[in-house]
Amino acid sequence: xxxxxYYNLTDQDINLIAxxxxxxxxxxxxxxxxxIKNIIDYLVQKGIRNIKQVIMFRPQLFxxxxxxxxxxxxxxxxxxxxxxxxxxxxxxELIGL
Amino acid sequence: xxxxxxxxxxxxxxxxELDKSFxxxxxxxxxxxxxxxxxxxxxxxxxxxxPDNIIQVPISEIVDLLFAYRTDLGFTKEEYLxxxxxxxxxxxxxxxxxxxxxxTANQNQFFNxxxxxxxxxxxxxxxxxxxxxxxxxxxxxxxxxxxxxxESLEEIQAKIINKSNKILNEADFQIIFxxxxxxxxTNQERMDILIAFRNYNDQIVSAKGRIxxxxxxxxxxxxxxxxxxxxxxxxxxxxxxxxxxxNADIVNIKGIxxxxxxxxxxxxxxxxxxxxxxxxxxxxxxxSNPRLVxxxxxxxxxxGNPLRAFYEDAAVWSNEGKRQARVGLPHRGRGTDSKKATLxxxxxxxxxxxxxxxxxxxxxxxxxxxxxxxxxxxxxxVLKTPYYNLKNNYRILDHYHLISNNNxxxxxxxxxxxxxxxxxxxxxxELGLFGNIYPDHPCSNYLTNGLSALxxxxxxxxxxxxxxxxxxxxxxEYYTKISSGKENHSGPNLANYLTMELLGYDLRNPDxxxxxxxxxxxxxxxxxxxxxxLYTDYILRNEPLSFDSEILNDPLIKxxxxxxxxxxxxxxxxxxxxxxxxxxxxxxxxALKKKFGLQNDIAVFALAYNMYIDYATLNKxxxxxxxxxxxxxxxxxNT
Numbered sequence: 199x200x201x202x203x204y205y206n207l208t209d210q211d212i213n214l215i216a217x218x219x220x221x222x223x224x225x226x227x228x229x230x231x232x233x234i235k236n237i238i239d240y241l242v243q244k245g246i247r248n249i250k251q252v253i254m255f256r257p258q259l260f261x262x263x264x265x266x267x268x269x270x271x272x273x274x275x276x277x278x279x280x281x282x283x284x285x286x287x288x289x290x291e292l293i294g295l
Numbered sequence: 296x297x298x299x300x301x302x303x304x305x306x307x308x309x310x311x312e313l314d315k316s317f318x319x320x321x322x323x324x325x326x327x328x329x330x331x332x333x334x335x336x337x338x339x340x341x342x343x344x345x346p347d348n349i350i351q352v353p354i355s356e357i358v359d360l361l362f363a364y365r366t367d368l369g370f371t372k373e374e375y376l377x378x379x380x381x382x383x384x385x386x387x388x389x390x391x392x393x394x395x396x397x398x399t400a401n402q403n404q405f406f407n408x409x410x411x412x413x414x415x416x417x418x419x420x421x422x423x424x425x426x427x428x429x430x431x432x433x434x435x436x437x438x439x440x441x442x443x444x445x446e447s448l449e450e451i452q453a454k455i456i457n458k459s460n461k462i463l464n465e466a467d468f469q470i471i472f473x474x475x476x477x478x479x480x481t482n483q484e485r486m487d488i489l490i491a492f493r494n495y496n497d498q499i500v501s502a503k504g505r506i507x508x509x510x511x512x513x514x515x516x517x518x519x520x521x522x523x524x525x526x527x528x529x530x531x532x533x534x535x536x537x538x539x540x541x542n543a544d545i546v547n548i549k550g551i552x553x554x555x556x557x558x559x560x561x562x563x564x565x566x567x568x569x570x571x572x573x574x575x576x577x578x579x580x581x582x583s584n585p586r587l588v589x590x591x592x593x594x595x596x597x598x599g600n601p602l603r604a605f606y607e608d609a610a611v612w613s614n615e616g617k618r619q620a621r622v623g624l625p626h627r628g629r630g631t632d633s634k635k636a637t638l639x640x641x642x643x644x645x646x647x648x649x650x651x652x653x654x655x656x657x658x659x660x661x662x663x664x665x666x667x668x669x670x671x672x673x674x675x676x677v678l679k680t681p682y683y684n685l686k687n688n689y690r691i692l693d694h695y696h697l698i699s700n701n702n703x704x705x706x707x708x709x710x711x712x713x714x715x716x717x718x719x720x721x722x723x724x725e726l727g728l729f730g731n732i733y734p735d736h737p738c739s740n741y742l743t744n745g746l747s748a749l750x751x752x753x754x755x756x757x758x759x760x761x762x763x764x765x766x767x768x769x770x771x772e773y774y775t776k777i778s779s780g781k782e783n784h785s786g787p788n789l790a791n792y793l794t795m796e797l798l799g800y801d802l803r804n805p806d807x808x809x810x811x812x813x814x815x816x817x818x819x820x821x822x823x824x825x826x827x828x829l830y831t832d833y834i835l836r837n838e839p840l841s842f843d844s845e846i847l848n849d850p851l852i853k854x855x856x857x858x859x860x861x862x863x864x865x866x867x868x869x870x871x872x873x874x875x876x877x878x879x880x881x882x883x884x885x886a887l888k889k890k891f892g893l894q895n896d897i898a899v900f901a902l903a904y905n906m907y908i909d910y911a912t913l914n915k916x917x918x919x920x921x922x923x924x925x926x927x928x929x930x931x932x933n934t
Contacts (some may be wrong), residue, residue, distance in 0.1 A: 231574075286743035286789050
C-alpha cells in the first residue's frame with residue numbers, strides 16, 4: 199500500500215490500516231489499487247481536504263464504485279455538503295455514503 | 296450419501312438449533328410468566344392480610360388465570376366470575392356503605408376455596424417459571440458448543456466446496472469424529488459418515504495422483520507470460536510469491552485461465568481476463584478452481600453482463616459457502632503474522648450466495664437494495680457484510696431505536712456493515728454522545744444524527760481520550776472542546792482534531808498509546824476483578840443484545856433502577872457522575888448471572904465492561920455493585 203504515501207499517509211498510518219481494519223475493507227486497498235487511486239483523485243478534485251481521515255476512518259467508502267460515488271456527489275441538492283464533510287467525515291451520510 | 300451432503304444436513308440442523316437458542320432466550324414468555332406469578336402472589340398476600348382487599352385486585356384477570364391452571368372448579372368461568380363478583384359487591388356494600396349484613400356460609404366457603412385454589416395456581420406458576428429458566432440455561436450452555444461445531448464444519452464445507460484438490464487432514468477428521476460420537480446416531484449412520492470421509496480423500500488423491508506440494512514461482516510467471524500478461528503482473532506475482540507457492544496449483548491456474556479464454560472465443564472476444572484487477576486474478580487462481588469459476592460465471596451471466604464489482608471481488612469467484620455462525624466471536628482480522636495471507640482473506644470474504652441472502656434480508660426489511668445496482672447505489676459494503684453480522688446489526692439498531700428515529704436525508708445503509716456494533720453504541724452512550732443525557736448540549740445526541748460514526752474504524756485512541764476528557768472536564772467544557780462549534784441542518788459536528796491530532800496527544804504511535812493507557816487507566820484483570828478475562832470472553836462469544844425483563848426484579852438491579860436511572864431515559868445509569876450504558880450493564884449482568892450464577896464480581900464487571908476506566912471510577916462503580924475493591928496497584932511500566 200505504498201501508494202497511499204502519495205496522499206500524505208505515513209508508514210505508521212499504513213501499518214495501522216493494515217493491522218486494525220476489517221479485512222473486507224482492506225482487500226481492495228491491496229488488490230485493486232487503481233480503483234482506490236481513482237476514487238481518491240475524484241474526492242480531491244471535488245474539494246475534499248481531509249483525505250487522510252477518509253482513508254483511515256471511512257475505508258468502507260472505497261468499497262463503492264467510482265460511478266456510484268460520482269452519482270452521489272452530482273445528484274445531491276444540499277448546498278454545502280462538501281464543507282460539512284471537511285468538517286466531520288460522518289457527513290458523507292448527507293449524500294448517502 | 297456424499298460427505299458434503301452429510302455436512303450440509305448437520306449444519307442445517309445446527310443453524311436451526313442456534314436460531315432456536317436465541318428465540319427461547321428472547322421470547323416474551325418468561326416476562327409474562329413472571330408478571331402472572333407476581334400478580335397471583337401479591338393478590339393472595341393482599342387478601343390474606345385483609346379479605347376486604349379483594350375489592351382492589353383485578354378479578355377478571357385472576358379468574359382467567361385460575362381457569363387456565365384449574366379444570367376441576369365445578370363451575371363455568373362465567374358462573375365463577377359471577378359468584379365472586381357477587382361476593383365483591385356485598386363486601387363493597389358492607390365496607391363502603393356500612394350495610395349490616397354478612398356473607399352466607401356458602402359464600403364464605405366459596406371465598407375460602409378461591410384463596411386455596413389461587414395458592415395452587417401460584418405454586419404451578421412458580422414451577423413453570425423454574426422449568427422455563429432451567430430450559431433457557433441449558434440452551435445457553437449448549438450454544439457455545441453449537442457455535443464451535445458450526446465453525447469447524449463450515450471450514451470443512453468451504454474446503455470441499457471451494458477447492459476440489461485439498462485432502463481433509465487429521466484436524467478435519469477429529470471434527471467429523473466428534474460429530475459421529477453423538478449418541479443419537481445409529482451405527483449404520485456412523486459407518487456411512489466414516490466411509491464418506493474416506494471416499495472423499497480417495498477421490499482427491501486418485502484424481503490428482505499426488506497431494507499438492509509447493510510450486511515454483513518462475514513456472515507461475517511463465518504461465519502468465521504465455522497468456523499475454525506483462526511486467527505489471529510479474530510484480531504482483533512476486534509480491535505474493537510466498538502465498539502463491541504454498542497454495543496454488545499449476546493445473547488449477549491453467550484451467551482457470553483457459554476457461555476464460557474459451558469463454559472469450561465463444562462470446563466474440565470480450566477479453567474477460569483484462570477485466571480483473573491483477574491482484575484479484577491472482578487471488579482467484581490461487582484459491583479457486585476451474586469448476587467453481589465456471590459455475591459462478593454461468594450464474595452471474597444469467598442476468599446479462601456481470602457487474603464490474605464482481606470482477607473486482609475475488610471471493611465471488613473463490614468461495615461458495617455461506618457463514619451463519621461466528622456470532623460475536625473476536626474478529627479474525629488481519630493480524631501481524633497473517634499479512635502473508637492477503638490473498639486468502641480476499642478469496643474467503645462473502646460469497647455470491649451470501650450476498651443474495653443479504654439482498655433478500657434487506658428487501659424484507661423494506662430497503663430496496665439490489666445486487667445488480669450496487670455499483671450505482673453504493674450498496675456494495677452492506678451486501679458484502681457477513682449475513683449473521685447484518686442480521687445482528689439490524690436487531691441492535693432496532694433495539695436502540697436508531698432505525699426508526701433516524702432523521703437523516705438518507706439512511707446510511709453502510710452502517711449495517713459495522714462490526715462489534717453494540718459495544719460501539721455503548722461507548723457513544725458512556726461518552727455522552729448518545730442517549731441525550733445533557734439535552735442542553737447538541738452533541739449529547741450526536742450518534743442519532745451521525746449514525747455512520749459507528750462504522751468508522753474502531754478508533755481506540757480517540758475513545759480512550761474521550762473517556763479521559765469526559766471524566767476530567769466539567770460537562771459544558773467537555774462538549775465545547777470536542778465539538779467543532781458548527782452544525783449542519785441535522786446536527787452538530789465533532790471537532791476535526793479528534794480524528795487528526797487528538798488534541799495534541801500523539802496516540803497514533805502504538806508505544807505512546809500504550810504509555811497513555813498505563814498512565815490514565817487500569818486493567819480490570821487480574822488485580823481488581825480477577826475473573827474479568829473469563830467474563831469478557833464469554834460476553835464476546837455470546838454477544839447478548841438485550842436482557843430479560845425478569846432481571847429487573849433482582850434486588851441489586853432494583854436498587855440501580857431506583858438510584859441511578861434518569862427519569863424517562865432507557866439508555867443511561869448515572870452513577871456518581873459516571874455515565875454507564877444501562878443496556879450494557881443489564882445485558883452483561885443478566886448473561887453472566889445465568890451462566891456463572893450470582894458471583895460477587897459480576898455486577899461490578901457489568902458496569903465497567905468495555906470502558907476505559909481509572910481506579911477512582913472503578914471504585915465508584917464497585918460501591919454501586921457492593922463489591923470490595925482491592926487497593927490500587929502501580930501501573931506495569933512504573934514497577
